[in-house]
Amino acid sequence: MSDINLQRRNFLKTAAGAAMVTVAPGMLLFDVAHGNPQSVGKVRWGMLIDTAACVPGCNDCVTACNKENGLSGGTAATDSQWIRKIEIKDISSGREVSLPMMCQHCESPPCVDVCPTGASFKRVDGIVLVDKHRCIGCRYCMMACPYKARSFVHEPLQDQNPDVPRGKGTVESCTLCVHRIDQGGQPACAEACANKVILFGDLNDPESAIAKKVKSVVSTQIRADLKLNPGVRYQGL
Amino acid sequence: MASYSIPQLRSHLFYVLMAVAGSIVLAAMFSVHSMEQHGHIITGMNNQIVWGMPHVFAIFLIVAASGVLNVSSIGSVFNKPAYKVRAPLAGLLSIAMLAGGLTVLMLDLGRPDRIIVAATNFNPTSVFAWNIVLYSGMFAAVAVYLWTLMEQRMNSWSKPAGFAVFIWRFVLTTGTGVIFSFLVARQAYGSAILPPMFIVISFAWGLAVFHIVQAAIYEWNGKHLDEYVQKRMRNLMGVFVIASLYFVATYHLTNLYFARQTEFERFILVEGGIYPKLFWIGYVLLGNVLPLLLIYLPALDRFKRIPIASLLIILGGFCLLYVFIIGGQAFPLDIFPGYSVSSSFADGEIGTYQPSLPEILLGLGGVGVAFLISAIGIRVLDFVPRELPKK
Ligand code: SF4
Ligand code: SF4
Numbered sequence: 123m124s125d126i127n128l129q130r131r132n133f134l135k136t137a138a139g140a141a142m143v144t145v146a147p148g149m150l151l152f153d154v155a156h157g158n159p160q161s162v163g164k165v166r167w168g169m170l171i172d173t174a175a176c177v178p179g180c181n182d183c184v185t186a187c188n189k190e191n192g193l194s195g196g197t198a199a200t201d202s203q204w205i206r207k208i209e210i211k212d213i214s215s216g217r218e219v220s221l222p223m224m225c226q227h228c229e230s231p232p233c234v235d236v237c238p239t240g241a242s243f244k245r246v247d248g249i250v251l252v253d254k255h256r257c258i259g260c261r262y263c264m265m266a267c268p269y270k271a272r273s274f275v276h277e278p279l280q281d282q283n284p285d286v287p288r289g290k291g292t293v294e295s296c297t298l299c300v301h302r303i304d305q306g307g308q309p310a311c312a313e314a315c316a317n318k319v320i321l322f323g324d325l326n327d328p329e330s331a332i333a334k335k336v337k338s339v340v341s342t343q344i345r346a347d348l349k350l351n352p353g354v355r356y357q358g359l
Numbered sequence: 360m361a362s363y364s365i366p367q368l369r370s371h372l373f374y375v376l377m378a379v380a381g382s383i384v385l386a387a388m389f390s391v392h393s394m395e396q397h398g399h400i401i402t403g404m405n406n407q408i409v410w411g412m413p414h415v416f417a418i419f420l421i422v423a424a425s426g427v428l429n430v431s432s433i434g435s436v437f438n439k440p441a442y443k444v445r446a447p448l449a450g451l452l453s454i455a456m457l458a459g460g461l462t463v464l465m466l467d468l469g470r471p472d473r474i475i476v477a478a479t480n481f482n483p484t485s486v487f488a489w490n491i492v493l494y495s496g497m498f499a500a501v502a503v504y505l506w507t508l509m510e511q512r513m514n515s516w517s518k519p520a521g522f523a524v525f526i527w528r529f530v531l532t533t534g535t536g537v538i539f540s541f542l543v544a545r546q547a548y549g550s551a552i553l554p555p556m557f558i559v560i561s562f563a564w565g566l567a568v569f570h571i572v573q574a575a576i577y578e579w580n581g582k583h584l585d586e587y588v589q590k591r592m593r594n595l596m597g598v599f600v601i602a603s604l605y606f607v608a609t610y611h612l613t614n615l616y617f618a619r620q621t622e623f624e625r626f627i628l629v630e631g632g633i634y635p636k637l638f639w640i641g642y643v644l645l646g647n648v649l650p651l652l653l654i655y656l657p658a659l660d661r662f663k664r665i666p667i668a669s670l671l672i673i674l675g676g677f678c679l680l681y682v683f684i685i686g687g688q689a690f691p692l693d694i695f696p697g698y699s700v701s702s703s704f705a706d707g708e709i710g711t712y713q714p715s716l717p718e719i720l721l722g723l724g725g726v727g728v729a730f731l732i733s734a735i736g737i738r739v740l741d742f743v744p745r746e747l748p749k750k
Contacts, residue, residue, distance in 0.1 A: 197703040199405035199711065208706050210698040223694070223702070236541060238487035239480045258477050259469015261409040262487050268544030270692050270704065274409060274469060276400040290398050291469030344694060348544060 387724020416722030426565020435521025547687025646675010
């Protein structure tokens with residue numbers, strides 16, 4: 123019970139006022155908190171992103187991620203970007219869509235396959251991470267990732283968030299805010315989005331909001347042709 | 360007078376060359392130190408072009424290290440005496456270039472201090488990890504082979520050892536090609552033709568390196584390379600150059616065949632600025648057409664045509680690798696096929712890359728290491744090919 127209260131407090135702190143009164147996020151939090159300890163091995167954390175609700179030019183998820191994970195927020199070619207907004211335009215129809223893009227937490231992640239040291243790994247709950255103490259910085263995973271999800275730390279770091287270890291000379295990417303998830307929370311980006319574009323939850327739990335929604339609406343995986351079965355799905359593409 | 364001063368001069372020159380190579384290696388070490396301190400920010404590499412100049416050098420050296428062993432294989436496996444006497448030199452060059460290439464690859468890591476991690480945590484699904492095994496195995500295989508060649512009592516073993524090396528280097532070059540052909544999401548890579556392409560290319564590059572070293576050694580010792588041997592080795596190099604050009608052409612043609620890849624081909628062959636220039640002028644013209652003319656046109660006989668052709672082949676090799684490795688990454692990933700995309704992370708944009716001095720020095724350092732090992736080896740041990748008396 124206190125778990126839920128804690129999350130709710132965190133949630134209230136950061137989320138916009140209007141977002142949290144609605145039922146869905148509450149349910150989601152409930153599911154997350156209860157699904158976590160019992161069902162290790164069965165859980166598959168994922169996200170469903172409703173591109174129709176995503177506002178072009180809005181960067182709230184990105185800002186929240188940078189703050190949560192202690193990233194500088196710089197956008198030089200050598201700066202880390204764990205999540206980014208991409209504006210896409212259908213070449214044949216001209217339809218424009220704005221969407222957040224981050225590590226897709228593939229079920230068959232090429233980054234893990236190619237990593238020589240096993241620093242890139244997939245947790246049983248589907249989250250793909252880099253072990254900062256094992257990564258030798260060869261960047262082969264960056265070559266292999268089809269989504270350009272990874273960044274290399276090009277400079278010495280200051281002001282790190284103790285919950286989110288990072289290291290110069292190693293590769294990093296979206297952790298799905300694993301430090302929050304493990305305490306029953308949800309990713310900072312999902313929490314920060316006032317338009318509730320990002321729905322986070324356990325894809326394997328039929329009772330979860332995300333599983334229900336994935337079942338009822340049309341959603342796609344990006345580059346589904348590669349058959350990597352990403353845990354992040356997109357709606358409205 | 361001359362008979363006294365020339366060897367002396369040579370000995371001086373030897374030390375001068377060693378000093379030059381040594382300073383390059385030192386400069387490379389300083390670069391590595393700065394990269395350690397400041398991070399890769401001081402290189403031209405970034406989150407889109409993640410492999411840069413060091414990889415161009417490293418892969419050239421490793422591919423050529425495998426290819427140069429062809430000289431040994433022709434001698435040991437196919438029993439050709441002209442090549443047999445050259446086998447030890449080829450083996451030495453192979454070890455030297457492999458060491459140079461691996462040094463560069465290792466020192467370019469974000470955390471070179473953790474190289475031991477790579478050795479102790481082995482991910483069996485990783486092509487990179489296989490390659491680490493292949494490279495270390497290659498050292499061992501070539502070392503044993505050299506031993507069987509140079510130690511009289513072991514001579515009878517040189518054939519099986521040569522055969523083992525022959526197989527091993529095929530696997531090794533295949534492995535190098537597979538590093539890229541596994542990258543299915545990248546338009547430039549992910550092609551099954553890459554491993555055989557790398558094998559054939561390695562023959563040409565390896566032989567070119569061998570020719571240069573051989574010419575230098577003969578010149579140095581005031582000896583003249585037998586005309587017959589010269590002609591055979593020259594023709595062999597010509598065949599390899601033609602074969603590798605054929606593979607490179609096939610690689611691009613098959614890409615053109617797949618509609619998804621035509622954009623990429625247009626970029627790399629026509630519109631991509633530096634990359635098409637390097638490809639057509641550097642690789643095709645200077646690295647293939649000119650060497651082939653030098654090899655096959657008898658009218659050019661009075662030039663030192665083989666060393667020049669070899670240098671050009673090596674230059675072409677570097678151009679090809681630059682286009683392949685860096686141009687291949689500069690072309691954006693097609694994350695949303697059928698859409699035009701833009702973002703703060705350079706999605707949909709051509710990646711920019713400006714090689715910096717430290718990374719070039721690091722790459723040259725690998726060449727320096729290879730040079731030092733070969734030069735010391737040749738001087739200290741008996742690696743100079745000695746023609747067998749004609750029957
Ligand atoms: S999106 Fe990229 S980094 Fe993330 S799991 Fe898939 S391959 Fe790995
Ligand atoms: S950069 Fe690190 S995580 Fe990526 S493949 Fe190399 S060792 Fe693995």
